[in-house]
Amino acid sequence: MGRAxxxxxxxxxxxxxxxxxxxxxxxxxxxxxxxxWRQLPKQAGLLRCGKSCRLRWINYLRPxxxxxxxxxxxxxxxxxxxxTLGNRWSAIAxxxxxxxxxxxxxxxxxxxxxxxxxxxxxxxxxxxxxxxTMSPQPCSSDPSSVLTEEIANHQHHHQGLDVKDEHIVxxxxxxxxxxxxxxxxALFENSSNIxxxxxxxxx
DNA sequence: AAATCCTCCAACCGCCACCGG
DNA sequence: GCCGGTGGCGGTTGGAGGATT
Numbered sequence: 661m662g663r664a665x666x667x668x669x670x671x672x673x674x675x676x677x678x679x680x681x682x683x684x685x686x687x688x689x690x691x692x693x694x695x696x697w698r699q700l701p702k703q704a705g706l707l708r709c710g711k712s713c714r715l716r717w718i719n720y721l722r723p724x725x726x727x728x729x730x731x732x733x734x735x736x737x738x739x740x741x742x743x744t745l746g747n748r749w750s751a752i753a754x755x756x757x758x759x760x761x762x763x764x765x766x767x768x769x770x771x772x773x774x775x776x777x778x779x780x781x782x783x784x785x786x787x788x789x790x791x792x793t794m795s796p797q798p799c800s801s802d803p804s805s806v807l808t809e810e811i812a813n814h815q816h817h818h819q820g821l822d823v824k825d826e827h828i829v830x831x832x833x834x835x836x837x838x839x840x841x842x843x844x845x846a847l848f849e850n851s852s853n854i855x856x857x858x859x860x861x862x863x
Numbered sequence: 864a865a866a867t868c869c870t871c872c873a874a875c876c877g878c879c880a881c882c883g884g
Numbered sequence: 885g886c887c888g889g890t891g892g893c894g895g896t897t898g899g900a901g902g903a904t905t
Binding site: 674712715716770 | 871873874875876
């Protein structure tokens with residue numbers, strides 16, 4: 661079908677956002693919300709395509725964004741969630757309040773991937789995990805059951821598992837349990853606070 | 864001090880799913 | 885059921901800044 665281009669190339673600005681553009685976008689969303697991203701830049705007087713505005717808002721300007729370095733706990737969470745969910749960054753981000761899929765994706769590619777690949781190779785020798793943050797004993801705390809539920813849901817949602825999904829499940833089976841209590845506690849404790857921040861979605 | 868290489872991350876691109884007419 | 889518009893997602897890129905030579 662004759663798909664409309666994501667944005668008209670003519671006259672629309674690309675590249676890094678200026679402070680002024682940020683201010684305009686924030687002010688407009690605070691005042692009107694974002695019922696329609698395509699119309700938003702026109703209404704706000706921004707020379708950007710709607711997609712660009714949405715991305716800027718979601719990844720950078722949202723008030724509930726948690727900026728700054730990822731904590732060790734968050735990194736472990738990402739690694740673990742990636743084992744279960746694969747490259748479903750938005751799903752992973754949903755479990756890390758205040759973090760965006762883009763940010764998580766970046767962290768994964770720049771830091772965590774390097775850490776995980778060697779670990780996977782080491783996984784053949786079980787003893788290697790005994791002294792790291794990885795713990796062989798299963799965690800029975802409630803928060804982790806949420807994660808287990810997520811996995812179950814994921815598998816259920818993909819009854820017709822493709823090769824990729826099978827690989828995910830497989831790799832999870834082969835991956836030693838993380839002692840989640842140390843990060844899930846903090847994470848879920850946090851999420852209750854964040855929930856209120858999410859409570860009033862602008863649109 | 865200059866040149867080169869490397870890392871990181873904001874932003875773009877293309878595709879897909881969903882929804883309403 | 886089809887079509888077009890829109891939102892959302894994941895992969896990729898480009899450039900800035902830091903590290904190294």
